[in-house]
Structures are given as C-alpha cells and as structure tokens.
Amino acid sequence: MPQDVHTYFQNKARENDALFQVEIDVTNQCNANCPFCFQGDHRTCADGELSLQQMIQLLDELREMGTFYIGFSGGEPFARKDFLEILREAKKRHFRVSLITNAMLLTKEKIDALADMNIDHINVSFHSVVLETYLKCFGIQEKNCYYKALENIQYMLQKNLSVGIAITVTKYNVEDIPATTKFFTDLGVKERDFGYNLLAKGRREINDLVPSKEQIAKNNAILTKSVDPQREESLICTAGTISCSIDAYGNVYPCTFFNTPAGNIHETPFQNIWKQSHLFKLIRSFQDSMFEKCSSCEIKKYCHICLVSNMNETGNVFKPSDIYCISRKARYGSCAQ
Amino acid sequence: MLNKEIVFGSVAGETMILNTKTGTYYTLNQQGTGIWNLYYKGKTIREIKQYYADLYPESAEAIDQDVDSFFAELKENHIITE
C-alpha cells in the first residue's frame, strides 16, 4: 500500500464520495453558555430531537454506507439522558467512536460505563486552568463545575481512557494556554491529544473574541505543536466530500459550522442527501485552483481551506477573511520557514 | 464474533479494520470485504460457504478452503474471537 492505511482510505473516500466520518450532535441542550458558541443561543428543550430509535436507524444506515468514524457532540451530549445508550449502540456496530464534552455532567458511574464500552477517545473542552477564565469561557458562574470537570478528567485518565483537551482559543484564554497545557500534561494527557481550536463564525459574531495577532504570536510555540505535517492531498477541508455533520433535529450539513442544511433525514433518506443533494454536489466540484489566494499561499501545506469560514466571514466561498488568514499565518507561519 | 476492540469502515469494496488496543490496521480486498459483510450481518461460516458455493458450484472445494483460511487469519489477528 503506497501510503499508511488510514490516509489511503481517506484518499480513496475522497475519490469515491464515500462518507468516511460523521459528527452527530445528539442534543442542542447545554448546561453552559459559551459566548463564542457557533450553535448560537443554547436551547433547553429536547422537542424535535431525534429519538433513540431514530438514532439507531441512522447508525445502521452509516454502517451500511461503510462509515469508519463517528464523533458525538452537541450542545452538551451528556445533557441528553440516553446518551450512553446511543454510544453503546454505536460501539456495538464497531464504529470508531469519539465524543466531545465539557465533562461537567459526568459521574464516576458514567465514566466507568464509557470505559466498559471501549469508547475510543474523549475530548474534554477545558479552555483554561485559571478558574476565572474558565468560567468566563463557559459563560457560567458555578465554580463547582470547574472542579467537577477536573475530577472527571482525572478519573478518566485513571481508567486509562484516551483523553484529549480541547482549548478554543479566544482573547480571554490565549495567555493561559502554556499553563493549561502544562497542567494537563502533568496529569498525563499526551502532547498529541491537545487541540487548540481557532474561533470560527457560526451563528454568533466572534470578531470581538478573536485573540490579537500579538497574543497568538506570543503563544505560537505551543499552538504550532498541534500542527500535523502529515496531511491529505487536497487543500480543501473534508466537509461534504468525506465527512458531514448531522444535528439533533436530523438536519445534515457539510460540517457543524454551516448554517444551511443539505437536507433533513425526516424528509429524505440520509444516503440520498449524501449522494444527491445540490450542496454536497457543489462542494465536490470545487478544485484547489479555484481558491486563488490560498493556492499560492506560503502556508498552504499546513492550512486548510475552510469553506464555511469563507462563506460566513466574507460571503464568498472562494475567499478567506483577513482574520482567518492572520490567525492561521500566526499559527502556521513558522512551519513554512 | 467480532472482537469488541475492533472498529472498521469500508470504501468502494475495500475494508479497513483497526484493532484499537494494539493500533494495528488490517485491510480486506473486495473478496474479503464480501465475506466480511456476510459475517457481520450474522451469517455463519457454513452459510457463507454455502452462499459462495451456490454462486460458483464448480469451485465449491476451493471456496471451502479459501473461506477457512480467511477466518483462520482473522482469528490469528484477534479480529474475531471464535
């Protein structure tokens, strides 16, 4: 096999319009209120969410389609009472399963259940080790949530679960990144399992929260650590070509940041949406060379063209925003030198 | 039965299997994927052999051997447990 197996299959999926990975939001309910959340204002009601039975049907369809990887998210996935049941059904079908959570609603019993069912990876959003910053990032006041999340991360590590720390980088927490990274590294989180996510616009304005160029430059050494020099051949992100996102109401998007769905599984069978929707077909027709600014950029080997950031920030799918380019260059610029 | 630690996905008739405990990847070609899909859907080894023997009656003996060695390899690599 010419490349490593995983890359070979990813590339093969791109050539065949095959759905390699899916994100499923199991609920829109959330116990936090992050000021930057791309989901917009959090909802507290479960009305209209896919039932457990509908989730199981979707998992069966994904298995039929050959999907390898499912990432569960929300809202806060553990705000949904039957989330463990959904995970169990996904593992029963032998998907690679990961989830992202704020870990505040977890208990020892739930973590034991995650370990028993062999969940492959758990990402915990923990935006700062500094208590005040943490609360500000999550838009909450209860200090107890911070301690609860920490206790749960420690217990997950003790249970030998694969734990990642997701830090969404804003002007509030960017200065704390070295301390937060050191704290969790000392607890046993592996270097490769830190994710520093730069802000993207969804249903919320984020301009006021984006860190300054100077702030990012100061923390460049840490941020670039998460840069993976191995990449697929295409410069364009995977959204709509080998991956998609399904929200709690059955809307199907190229990725979770998109505001307009390609279809809804209550109205159209999922496989038809994936294969035939105009939005997905349109995305699959894009070539790297159509993105004039990106195809000649010095960091193109490290950066991805993020279709949704282009759409949401400039209104032109082929044009990245200045904020996008500045923050990516601050982050990846040193790799290109 | 599939080992609990196995995850898999298929693209255009080829299958990628990962043992999540050891981090080892295995791949199945189109033929292997055909057998794998039947097994995943609950067919027994005997039923799988019969299925292919019905399709290719002239090669029943070779099919028998091929299917046996396919499953022996899966067992050896801890992809299935029995």
Ligand SMILES: C[S@@+](CC[C@H](N)C(=O)[O-])C[C@H]1O[C@@H](n2cnc3c(N)ncnc32)[C@H](O)[C@@H]1O
């Ligand atoms: C939407 S949350 C859902 C899961 C869970 N409630 C959590 O906090 O991890 C998933 C991840 O998206 C991140 N996120 C939210 N809004 C974002 C934005 N505008 N740009 C980048 N990441 C964002 C969150 O910080 C979190 O790490």
